[in-house]
Amino acid sequence: MSPTPTPTSAADATLAGLPDGNLYAALRGAFPADLDRPAIETGDGPRLVYSWRDLERASAMIANLLASLDLPAGARVAVQTEKSVEALLLYLAVLRAGFVYLPLNTAYQAAEIEYFVGNAEPSVVVCSGKNFGWVSQIAFRAGTAHVFTLNEDRTGTLLDRAAHQPAEHVPVPRHADDLAAILYTSGTTGRSKGAMLTHGNLLSNALTLKDAWGWRSDDVLIHALPIFHVHGLFVASHGALLAGARMVWFSRFDPKAVLARLPEATVFMGVPTLYVRLLGEPGLTREACANMRLFIAGSAPLLIETFREFAERSGHVILERYGMSETIMLTSNPYHAADGERRGGTVGFPLPGVGLRVQADDGSPCGTDEIGGIQVRGPNVFKGYWRMPEKTKEEFTADGWFKTGDVGKIDARGYVHIVGRSKDLVISGGYNVYPAEIEGILNEMDGVAESAVVGAPHPDFGEAVVAIVVPRPGADLDPATLVAHLKARIANFKVPKQLFVRPDLPRNAMGKVQKNVLRDEVKGLFAG
Structure with a gap:
């Protein structure tokens, strides 16, 4: 069964202004001229350095392996592995091979995996070696043809098989509206929904954030987020790759280890929990943060006490932003001082190209500081829910705006406030x-x-x-x-x-x- 499109009005709104082409090709075009420069360095475990050439060659080998499997057009590749650089390379390989990436939280248990695999019907499943026994049983029962393993220590059948493939690969042509990834979001009735994101959705948002947050080729990103959701996989990884910037890659967040690398870094992204844990360390000082240019927070509300204490301790004002699986990033507090201050308790302004409005329950527009449902539209808004045409239709208004389910307001200065969430x-x-x-x-x-x-x-x-x-x-x-x-x-x-x-x-x-x-x-x- 083919992916379900959004209603015509929503699709037209989403397609407006979308950059065309395979997302990997755009990321690859941003690699530095000197491919032997370091691209990713591991921050924990054995110190490993991957060059830009390593990223190109290794992702090509995995892409060639996928191509050799004779998968159907639009095949899904479901991945539940621990975080590693090789897991990121697998994501890039799926993009360049023209297939659809399906990341799954490493905490999901058998019943949850059974639903996702049964619903998405992936042609390929990649899991940690320790879980191969039960994951492969679920996958094969659902009709999955290929199950590989990938471990955080650079072992597994995926890499063993890919090692025999050529190290050159031409990215498969893709258009803006072609599906690139499916992210499952928990459903309020217990049934998860697969948000379909296209190459154009992801690339348009990455290009917008590159300008909005001032990404530079000499940036160094501390990447300490998981890579099974929007924040770590798309926002952080795409940002660094599209800037040709180096990443310090942590398989898991350790506040002491992160603080030890801050003096050489310039950008850090985290959920509020990570900032709370950094504040618990005496090593968080203005001196430790002297080289940093940007701290970004999202995925959950940041308490105003955390916002203020971090500014006092580090000398940096955290930039809060707002997004979701179906839309990637929607709003951001200003990066440049000339565009305004970063205001705690707000998520800033709508990003360029993003429309955002607040509506009352009766569909009438809310005025300044009036609370209502947040609706959005733009090139970043997803294609629809996988195989849920009625749910997709229900979540878009008649004039093509996506109903986020969040409740908020816009103040007199234009800052967006998230004040609650519908559906609990x-x-x-x-x-x-x-x-x-x-x-x-x-x-x-x-x-x-x-x-x-x-x-x-x-x-x-x-x-x-x-x-x-x-x-x-x-x-x-x-x-x-x-x-x-x-x-x-x-x-x-x-x-x-x-x-x-x-x-x-x-x-x-x-x-x-x-x-x-x-x-x-x-x-x-x-x-x-």
């Missing part, structure tokens, strides 16, 4: 958690009558997942046992930090659970 989304440590998914699993457990899941402010994660469970008559529920069952079913970031058993849930006159009451009850749970 919880963002914990930068990861999206939809309560309905967790509630559905809890409600299936023996002895559980019903449950409610909410987010509570957390000094480290931004928000923490909290569950309240009501037992069936006569049932004796143990919170630790329920949490243990959840850990076996879902990714750890979705598992509640606290779970309470109580006789009932607060309801309004219509019988609807009052989650606002529950949020008020747990808001001080993690204080101090």
